[in-house]
Amino acid sequence: MLELHGLHRLHVGPITLNVEAGECIAIQGRSGSGKSVLLRMIADLDPHAGEAALDGTACSAMRAPAWRKCVTYVAADSGWWAERIGDHYPDPQHARALLPQVGLPEEAIAWPVGRLSTGERQRAALLRALTPDNRVLLLDEPTSGLDSESRGQVEALLRARMRDGCAVVLVTHDPEQAGRLARRRFAMDAGQLRETAA
Numbered sequence: 302m303l304e305l306h307g308l309h310r311l312h313v314g315p316i317t318l319n320v321e322a323g324e325c326i327a328i329q330g331r332s333g334s335g336k337s338v339l340l341r342m343i344a345d346l347d348p349h350a351g352e353a354a355l356d357g358t359a360c361s362a363m364r365a366p367a368w369r370k371c372v373t374y375v376a377a378d379s380g381w382w383a384e385r386i387g388d389h390y391p392d393p394q395h396a397r398a399l400l401p402q403v404g405l406p407e408e409a410i411a412w413p414v415g416r417l418s419t420g421e422r423q424r425a426a427l428l429r430a431l432t433p434d435n436r437v438l439l440l441d442e443p444t445s446g447l448d449s450e451s452r453g454q455v456e457a458l459l460r461a462r463m464r465d466g467c468a469v470v471l472v473t474h475d476p477e478q479a480g481r482l483a484r485r486r487f488a489m490d491a492g493q494l495r496e497t498a499a
C-alpha cells in the first residue's frame with residue numbers, strides 16, 4: 302500500500318520500506334535519532350531524496366495537498382490557529398460525530414481552543430487527520446502525556462481505522478503500546494531504521 306524507496310534527508314536514511322493496508326508499524330528510538338524527520342519526509346513536508354508511493358501512485362505524481370490528505374502527518378504538538386475547535390476540521394460535522402471516540406462531547410466542536418487541556422487538544426488534533434480521504438496515518442507520539450483511559454480510547458480509534466484498511470506508522474516511546482498496536486517494530490538509530498523482534 303505505502304511504499305518508501307530510498308527516502309533520505311539530513312542524516313536520516315536511505316529508508317526503503319513497505320507498509321500494508323490495515324497494518325501498524327511502530328518506530329522507537331532515542332530523542333534526535335530521526336523519527337520525526339522520517340515521518341515528515343513520508344508526508345512530503347520537507348525536501349528530500351527518494352520517493353514514496355501509495356497504491357502504486359508516486360507522491361511526485363500528485364499535488365502535495367492531495368498527497369497529504371491521503372498520507373497525513375500528526376505532529377506530537379499540533380498547532381491551532383483559529384478561535385474555535387470546529388474551525389480546524391475540513392468537515393466539522395464529521396469531526397463532531399467523532400469527538401466522543403476520543404472522550405470529548407460533541408458540543409466541544411463549538412468550544413474555544415483555549416478551553417481544552419493539553420491532552421484534550423492532543424486527542425482533538427488526531428481527529429483532524431481522520432478524513433474519509435485518509436489512507437495512512439503518520440503519528441508522532443500520539444498519546445504521550447495521556448492518562449491510561451484516554452490512551453485506550455485513542456488506541457481503540459486507531460484499531461478501528463486499521464480494520465477499515467488504514468495503515469499507521471506510529472512513533473512511540475512506549476514499548477508496551479508498540480507491542481499492543483504494531484505487527485512489526487523498528488528502531489531508529491542515528492538515522493537508520495532496523496527491524497527489531499516484536
Ligand SMILES: Nc1ncnc2c1ncn2[C@@H]1O[C@H](COP(=O)(O)OP(=O)(O)OP(=O)(O)O)[C@@H](O)[C@H]1O
Nearest residue numbers: 311312330331332333334335336337338339377489
Ligand atoms: N531542518 C533541520 N535542519 C537541521 N537539522 C534538523 C532539522 N530538522 C531536524 N533536524 C535534526 O535532525 C535530528 C533528528 O530530529 P527528529 O525531530 O527527527 O528527532 P526524533 O527522533 O523525532 O526525536 P524526539 O524523540 O525527541 O522527537 C535532530 O538532531 C534535529 O536537530
